[in-house]
Amino acid sequence: MSDPTAGGLENLLSEDRRFAPSPEFAAQANATADLYSWANADRPAFWAEQARELLSWSTPFEQVLDWSDAPVARWFADGTLNAAYNAVDRHVEAGDGDRVALHFEGEGGDTRTLTYADLQREVAKAANALGKLGVGTGDRVAIYLPLIPEAVVTMLACARIGAPHSVVFGGFSAEALYSRIVDAEAKLVVTADGGYRRGAASALKPAVDEALAKGETTVEHVLVVKRTGQDTDWTDGRDVWWADVVDTASDEHEPVAVEAEHPLFILYTSGTTGKPKGIFHTTGGYLTQAAYTHLNVFDLKPETDVYWCTADIGWVTGHTYVVYGPLVNGATQVIYEGTPDTPHRGRWWEIVQKYGVTILYTAPTAIRTCMKWGEEIPAGFDLSSLRVLGSVGEPINPEAWMWYRRVIGGDRTPIVDTWWQTETGAIMISPLPGVTEAKPGSAQVPLPGIAADVVDDEAHPVPDGGGGYLVIREPWPSMLRGIWGDLERYKDTYWSRFDGLYFAGDGAKKDADGDIWLLGRVDDVMNVSGHRLSTTEIESALVSHPWVAEAAVVGASDETTGQAVVAFVILRGDAGGGDQSADEVQTTLRNHVAKEIGPIAKPRQILVVAELPKTRSGKIMRRLLRDVAEHREVGDATTLADSSVMDLIAQGLAAPG
Numbered sequence: 093m094s095d096p097t098a099g100g101l102e103n104l105l106s107e108d109r110r111f112a113p114s115p116e117f118a119a120q121a122n123a124t125a126d127l128y129s130w131a132n133a134d135r136p137a138f139w140a141e142q143a144r145e146l147l148s149w150s151t152p153f154e155q156v157l158d159w160s161d162a163p164v165a166r167w168f169a170d171g172t173l174n175a176a177y178n179a180v181d182r183h184v185e186a187g188d189g190d191r192v193a194l195h196f197e198g199e200g201g202d203t204r205t206l207t208y209a210d211l212q213r214e215v216a217k218a219a220n221a222l223g224k225l226g227v228g229t230g231d232r233v234a235i236y237l238p239l240i241p242e243a244v245v246t247m248l249a250c251a252r253i254g255a256p257h258s259v260v261f262g263g264f265s266a267e268a269l270y271s272r273i274v275d276a277e278a279k280l281v282v283t284a285d286g287g288y289r290r291g292a293a294s295a296l297k298p299a300v301d302e303a304l305a306k307g308e309t310t311v312e313h314v315l316v317v318k319r320t321g322q323d324t325d326w327t328d329g330r331d332v333w334w335a336d337v338v339d340t341a342s343d344e345h346e347p348v349a350v351e352a353e354h355p356l357f358i359l360y361t362s363g364t365t366g367k368p369k370g371i372f373h374t375t376g377g378y379l380t381q382a383a384y385t386h387l388n389v390f391d392l393k394p395e396t397d398v399y400w401c402t403a404d405i406g407w408v409t410g411h412t413y414v415v416y417g418p419l420v421n422g423a424t425q426v427i428y429e430g431t432p433d434t435p436h437r438g439r440w441w442e443i444v445q446k447y448g449v450t451i452l453y454t455a456p457t458a459i460r461t462c463m464k465w466g467e468e469i470p471a472g473f474d475l476s477s478l479r480v481l482g483s484v485g486e487p488i489n490p491e492a493w494m495w496y497r498r499v500i501g502g503d504r505t506p507i508v509d510t511w512w513q514t515e516t517g518a519i520m521i522s523p524l525p526g527v528t529e530a531k532p533g534s535a536q537v538p539l540p541g542i543a544a545d546v547v548d549d550e551a552h553p554v555p556d557g558g559g560g561y562l563v564i565r566e567p568w569p570s571m572l573r574g575i576w577g578d579l580e581r582y583k584d585t586y587w588s589r590f591d592g593l594y595f596a597g598d599g600a601k602k603d604a605d606g607d608i609w610l611l612g613r614v615d616d617v618m619n620v621s622g623h624r625l626s627t628t629e630i631e632s633a634l635v636s637h638p639w640v641a642e643a644a645v646v647g648a649s650d651e652t653t654g655q656a657v658v659a660f661v662i663l664r665g666d667a668g669g670g671d672q673s674a675d676e677v678q679t680t681l682r683n684h685v686a687k688e689i690g691p692i693a694k695p696r697q698i699l700v701v702a703e704l705p706k707t708r709s710g711k712i713m714r715r716l717l718r719d720v721a722e723h724r725e726v727g728d729a730t731t732l733a734d735s736s737v738m739d740l741i742a743q744g745l746a747a748p749g
C-alpha cells in the first residue's frame with residue numbers, strides 16, 4: 093500500500109482562502125448548524141427521524157439499526173416501502189403531478205419534458221411490460237442504455253416490482269457487460285439500438301448481442317429502445333422492441349411494497365483485483381440517505397429549483413443524484429445525453445441558460461477541461477440562475493475550485509465538494525452550504541449522522557495536522573450491504589484492514605481545524621476523469637493480447653483527467669509483438685484494452701520495456717514506474733531484486749523509436 097499522504101500535500105497545506113456563506117444564503121438554507129448536535133446526540137434516532145420525514149412507508153418501521161451481524165447492517169428492517177412509489181406516485185398524489193420531473197436534452201437538440209404524472213404513467217407501463225417478459229420480484233435486470241428518459245423509467249420500473257437493477261455503463265465493452273450479466277444472473281437486458289455521442293449515432297445493441305454470444309447466460313429477453321433508428325440484428329423470440337411491449341402496456345400498476353432490506357440495485361465497480369465487485373444496496377436506508385443528502389447538501393427547494401447532475405446513470409452518482417435522490421425529493425431536473433463539446437464547447441452553459449439551472453453537480457475533470465477551453469466560453473451565456481455548485485469523483489484542486497466559483501458561480505455561489513463512493517451509496521463528507529465556511533480543495537466535514545475519521549497504520553486517530561487513512565467508524569443507512577454473492581470478499585476488502593472500522597481506500601489528512609482533505613487512493617485503484625479503474629484489471633486485459641508477456645499499469649497524474657493510465661509492457665519476441673513499430677504496439681494494445689474493458693480504460697501511453705522492476709518476492713514496484721511516468725527522478729530502488737532494471741527502463745525510454 094502506498095504512502096497515503098504522498099503527493100499534493102504541500103500545496104494543500106498552504107491553502108488559506110476561506111469563503112463564509114452569505115447571510116442571505118444562510119437565512120434560507122435547508123441545513124442549519126444544529127443538525128450536527130442533533131445527530132451526535134443519538135445517531136440512529138437521527139436517521140430514523142430522517143427516514144420517517146423523507147420517505148413514505150407502506151409499513152412503518154419500529155426497528156432502527158441492527159448491527160448484531162456486523163459488518164452487514166440492517167436499517168429499518170421491519171418496515172416496507174416501494175422506491176418508485178416514493179420517487180414518483182406520491183408526488184402525483186400530493187397534487188404535484190404537473191411539476192416537471194425531467195427536462196431531457198438529446199445531444200442532437202431533441203428534447204422531451206416529463207412531468208411527474210407522465211413519469212408515473214411511463215414507469216407503470218414499463219413495470220407491466222417487465223412482468224409480461226417474466227421478470228418478477230427479486231429477479232435481476234441488466235440495463236445498458238444511453239442517458240435517455242427510458243433509462244430512468246427502466247430503473248424505476250425495476251424498483252416498482254422489486255427487481256434489482258444492474259446498470260452497466262454504455263461505454264463498457266461486450267466482455268465487461270457479459271461478466272456483469274453472468275455475475276448478477278440477469279434475466280433481462282434492457283438496451284437501445286444506439287445513442288448519440290460526439291455528433292454521431294453510436295451503436296449499443298451489437299455489444300449486447302456479442303455479450304450474449306460469449307456463453308450460456310440466464311437472459312431470457314432483450315428489451316430494445318429505438319433511439320437512433322440504426323439497423324440492428326434481431327434474435328426472434330429473444331429480442332423485443334420497447335414500442336411493442338411498453339408503449340402498449342397498461343399505465344396502471346400497483347407498486348410492490350418490499351422490505352427495507354430488499355436489494356434495490358447492484359453496481360459493479362473496480363477493486364484492487366481484476367474482477368469487478370458487484371456492490372449492492374438495499375431500499376430503505378439507501379433512499380433515506382439519498383434524499384437527506386440531496387436536500388441538505390444541495391439546499392434543494394423542489395418547487396423552484398432546476399437541478400442538473402451531469403453524471404451518467406452508469407455510475408453511482410447517476411443512481412443517487414440523478415434518479416433516486418432528486419426524484420424522491422420531488423425535484424425538477426435536467427438530463428443531457430451527450431458530451432460537453434457537441435456541437436460546441438459552450439453546450440453545457442447553453443443548457444444552464446436554457447433551463448435556468450440553479451444547482452449544478454459535476455466532476456473536477458469537467459471543470460478543468462472547461463478551464464482549458466477558456467473562460468470566454470461560459471462568459472457567453474447567462475449563468476446567473478446558478479445558486480449552488482457541487483463537485484464529486486476525485487479531489488478538486490484549489491485552482492479548479494476557485495475557477496468554478498468565480499467563472500461559473502459568478503463569485504457568489506457556495507461550492508460543495510462531496511466525498512463518497514459507490515460503496516457508501518450517498519454523500520458522506522461535504523460542507524453544508526449556508527453553514528460551513530468553505531475551503532477550496534477540501535471536503536471538510538463528515539455530514540451530520542456520519543462518523544468519519546483519519547487514522548494511522550495502527551488505527552489511531554491522527555492529530556490535527558496529520559495524515560493517514562480515511563475510515564468510517566459507525567454504520568450509516570446507505571452503506572453497501574455486501575458484494576453480490578461474495579460476503580467474504582466484502583469483509584476482507586473493507587473490514588479487515590482496521591478492526592471494526594470501514595476502510596475506504598483513500599488517503600486523507602486533517603488540517604489544523606480538524607477538517608478533512610482527501611488525497612486520492614492508497615490502493616491499486618486509479619481515478620481517471622472521476623472514473624474508477626483497477627490497475628490489475630487493465631494489466632489482465634493487456635496480457636490477454638498475444639503480443640504481451642507481462643504488463644504493469646500505473647495511474648500517473650494528469651492535468652485534466654486527474655490521473656491517466658500509463659502501461660509498461662514486455663513484449664513476447666516469439667509472437668510477432670517484437671516485430672512491430674512502437675506506434676503499432678501503442679495503437680493495437682490501446683484498442684485491445686478498449687475492446688476488453690471499454691474506451692475509458694485505454695492507456696494514455698504504453699511503454700515497451702525489457703524488464704519490470706520487482707522486489708525479491710516478485711511484487712512489481714509500481715511506485716518506481718509512477719516516477720518514470722510522471723517524469724520524476726526515480727525514488728529509492730534498493731529493495732529491487734535487480735537494481736539495474738530501472739536504468740534499463742530509463743535508457744530504453746530515452747532511446748529513439
Ligand code: WTA
Nearest residue numbers: 484485486487509510511512513514610624
Ligand atoms: C474518489 C464516486 C476526493 C475517492 C462518487 C473515492 C473523491 C472514489 C471525491 C469513489 C471527492 C470521490 N474528493 N476524492 N470529493 N469523491 N472521490 O465509487 O478516491 O466512482 O474512493 O464513487 O472517488 O469513486 P466511485
